[in-house]
Amino acid sequence: MKFFLFSKISFEIPEPIALIECYCYQNDFYSRYDLLEDKKIEDVNKIGARIKKEVLSECKKITERTKSLNIFKYNLEQLLNLDEKDRDEQIKELNESVIQELLKINGIGLSTATKILHTLYPKIIPMIDSLLQKKYRRVINDGWTEKRADEIFIDFYNNLKMGSN
Structure with missing residues (x-):
C-alpha cells in the first residue's frame, strides 16, 4: 500500500495492518492509554511523554485557558x-495561542506539546514526533523551525485531504 507524508514523500508498506499490530504489541503503554475515557492532561505520561508534575501543572494552565479555541470544536472531517x-x-491561532506558549516551558518541545494536545483532543490533533519533524525539515521545508509549527500542521492536514490518504 502506498502512503504519503506531507503530500510529497511517498513510501510503500506491503502489510500496513501487520505493521500497526506489531508496533502496538511492542508498546504496552498504548494499550493502557486506549482504554482511558475522558482523558486528562495527566494522561499524557501514559504515552511516554515523561513530564514532571510541576511542568505538567504549567502546561495545564495553558491548555485550560485556551480550550475554547475554534479548532477544538471540530472533528477531523469538519476541519x-x-x-x-x-x-x-x-491552525495559526493554535500555534500562537497554545503551541508557542507550551514551547516556552522548560523541557517542552514540539513533540511533547503535540502529545499533550493529542491527549486532550485526539480526534483533531496529531502527535508529531521528532523523527517526523526532522524528515519534514530535511525534505519539505529546510527553513522550518518549531516557532513555525503551524506550517507542519497545515501540511499535515493538507496531506489528509489527498484522496489516497
Missing part, C-alpha cells in the same frame, strides 16, 4: 471540510 484559508487561520 478538513473548512475552506483552506479558514482552516489555516485556525
